[in-house]
């Protein structure tokens with residue numbers, strides 16, 4: 001019997017076996033947070049304006065990161081690049 005796993009992210013099944021799924025090329029119009037449909041452009045603009053220090057502060061951008069948590073590594077990378 002397999003463990004139940006529910007996630008709204010359609011790519012979650014494609015990341016098994018990969019160390020860093022955030023290494024993929026991401027365009028500004030790509031959706032990063034699938035739970036809340038937040039694009040990279042929105043996240044980058046939000047972080048330039050607010051200058052968050054931790055991923056939890058990115059939740060002010062349309063709730064990004066507050067669903068399944070799949071996008072949190074992307075949020076961390078955005079924060080690191082902004083500072």
Ligand code: FES
Pocket residue numbers: 009032033034035036064065066067068069070071072
């Ligand atoms: S993709 Fe689920 S919280 Fe962002």
